[in-house]
Amino acid sequence: MRLIQITIISVSLIIVACHSPKTPPVHERVIGQLKIGFDIDDTVLFSRDNFLLAPHISDDPYHLDYGWVNQHDSLHSVIIQPIGDLIRFLRSQGHEVYFITARPGINGAAVGRHLSRELGFSVIMDENLFFSPKRKDPKSGNKYTSKHEVISRLGLHVFYGDSDSDMIAASIAGVRGVRVVRDMRSVEEYSKNYFGDIKSDHSPGAPFSEEEYQQFLSHGVGPYGETIYPIYLPAQKPVDGE
Numbered sequence: 001m002r003l004i005q006i007t008i009i010s011v012s013l014i015i016v017a018c019h020s021p022k023t024p025p026v027h028e029r030v031i032g033q034l035k036i037g038f039d040i041d042d043t044v045l046f047s048r049d050n051f052l053l054a055p056h057i058s059d060d061p062y063h064l065d066y067g068w069v070n071q072h073d074s075l076h077s078v079i080i081q082p083i084g085d086l087i088r089f090l091r092s093q094g095h096e097v098y099f100i101t102a103r104p105g106i107n108g109a110a111v112g113r114h115l116s117r118e119l120g121f122s123v124i125m126d127e128n129l130f131f132s133p134k135r136k137d138p139k140s141g142n143k144y145t146s147k148h149e150v151i152s153r154l155g156l157h158v159f160y161g162d163s164d165s166d167m168i169a170a171s172i173a174g175v176r177g178v179r180v181v182r183d184m185r186s187v188e189e190y191s192k193n194y195f196g197d198i199k200s201d202h203s204p205g206a207p208f209s210e211e212e213y214q215q216f217l218s219h220g221v222g223p224y225g226e227t228i229y230p231i232y233l234p235a236q237k238p239v240d241g242e
């Protein structure tokens with residue numbers, strides 16, 4: 001009798017051990033798991049050349065053919081290696097990674113395919129890749145970020161981005177914003193929306209000079225109080241006598 005009981009218990013334990021729990025859906029909260037968001041341009045991808053080569057669809061220099069841009073990252077955009085390493089590290093710890101870009105979503109699946117190939121995991125539009133263009137208020141004429149809506153909906157814990165509007169979106173959503181330092185080649189081409197505009201003449205909307213910008217970097221804090229992710233070292237000041 002005792003042998004039968006032991007046999008039944010053993011078989012039960014084996015069945016329980018072999019049963020694999022159901023894989024949680026993508027957006028289900030898992031205790032201890034972080035949800036980390038990344039902007040794309042000048043945060044994950046160095047895409048300056050893709051933007052410089054893109055055709056324009058009007059005389060407005062900012063009115064680009066984003067259908068073309070989204071289909072040509074594979075030719076002209078490269079992963080910013082320290083951020084690629086950070087993403088691999090976060091995923092190795094079991095955390096979830098999401099991408100939120102202000103590009104319009106036309107042909108957006110191609111961006112997902114490029115990121116998938118370069119980062120080694122599936123990046124799929126509307127699953128872990130979201131297109132969230134700026135909007136324009138018809139009354140004030142102000143353009144404003146809509147990324148905070150996606151950050152809140154996904155329940156992100158941290159958001160990495162290079163632009164002022166990325167830090168504002170994180171702040172509105174109530175999550176930690178971390179500033180990824182913009183490659184100086186991109187600062188030369190696209191200085192707006194980056195510490196105001198460090199290439200512009202001094203004005204209330206562009207109060208920080210390049211020297212002050214270096215002070216921000218050396219202290220690891222940005223103008224919104226955000227943490228700066230130090231992937232580029234501040235320029236070295238010449239030592240006296242050199």
Ligand SMILES: [Mg+2]
Pocket residue numbers: 039040041042043161162163
């Ligand atoms: Mg960006």
